[in-house]
Amino acid sequence: GQQVMQIPQYQHVQEGEDFTTYCNSSTTLSNIQWYKQRPGGHPVFLIQLVKSGEVKKQKRLTFQFGEAKKNSSLHITATQTTDVGTYFCAENSGGSNYKLTFGKGTLLTVNP
Amino acid sequence: NAGVTQTPKFQVLKTGQSMTLQCAQDMNHNSMYWYRQDPGMGLRLIYYSASEGTTDKGEVPNGYNVSRLNKREFSLRLESAAPSQTSVYFCASSLYSNQPQHFGDGTRLSIL
Numbered sequence: 001g002q003q004v005m006q007i008p009q010y011q012h013v014q015e016g017e018d019f020t021t022y023c024n025s026s027t028t029l030s031n032i033q034w035y036k037q038r039p040g041g042h043p044v045f046l047i048q049l050v051k052s053g054e055v056k057k058q059k060r061l062t063f064q065f066g067e068a069k070k071n072s073s074l075h076i077t078a079t080q081t082t083d084v085g086t087y088f089c090a091e092n093s094g095g096s097n098y099k100l101t102f103g104k105g106t107l108l109t110v111n112p
Numbered sequence: 113n114a115g116v117t118q119t120p121k122f123q124v125l126k127t128g129q130s131m132t133l134q135c136a137q138d139m140n141h142n143s144m145y146w147y148r149q150d151p152g153m154g155l156r157l158i159y160y161s162a163s164e165g166t167t168d169k170g171e172v173p174n175g176y177n178v179s180r181l182n183k184r185e186f187s188l189r190l191e192s193a194a195p196s197q198t199s200v201y202f203c204a205s206s207l208y209s210n211q212p213q214h215f216g217d218g219t220r221l222s223i224l
Contacts, residue, residue: 009152033212042202043155045212088154092210099145099162099170099209104154 004029004091006103014111019076021106023089030092032072033100034063038085046074081110114138118203118216125193125223133188133219135203143209144186146170146178148199149218155202161186162209193223 005024013019023032031050035043047056049065049072056063062075076083086107090100119134137144146158147170157170159178167178175197177189186205190197200220204213 031210042215042217043204043213045214048212090155099157099160099168100213101157101171102147102155104152 003101004032004089004103006089006106008106009104010107010109012109012111013079015081016078019079019083019108021074021087021089021108023072023074023091023103025070025091028069029072030069032065033090033092034072034074035088035090035102036085037088037105041085043088076108079108079110081112084108084110116203116205116214116216118201118219120219121217122220123222125190125221127193127195127223129193129223131190131193131221133190133201133203133221134185135187135216136185137203137205137214138184139205139207139214140183141205141207141214142183143206143211144180145204145206145213146176146186146188147202147204148172148197149202150199158188158201160209195223197221198223 033048034046037043047063053067054065060077064073086105088102088105090102116137142163145160147155149155156172161167161180164183179187200218202218203216206213
């Protein structure tokens, strides 16, 4: 099936710095979802992007879907310690039985 | 608001033992999923059930079986546990199979 490559694998920032994680695919994606998993917790859905070039914002988080629908990014402005966790992108395989394929995630740590 | 409930939360097994992981959701969702999460590997789909009465293999189904008991419950069975199955197992559900997924708290399984 399709695979999404997520970079970087790890990112350490000082509190207040910005953070971006990228999700890339060699094929066109039907849509993409983003999840956050706090240490020791379970993944929590953040957002779904469907349209080419779509941009959505949630407070300090900005999500983008590329024009060719082959890549996506999550940008956090002015990180806080509460942003610590692993951010996963996940793509829908499409077809009659949609199922998600998750990227390996980006672990964000924030130094206060 | 229980959401997705997994039992047990922790389990230690010996190689060769069998075990069933239970999952129930109270959101009237149609689709349910079982994932395993290993360090550096992200979330990998074991089996899924797009709707009541159907089950399909995911990325890593070997060594596992599932039962969609009814709309609420989706169980995962290890018939003969192996150390390679040591992992954190997450159950998830979604209204339909292309919708955002809601995860349970996970089962931490160790096989000695």
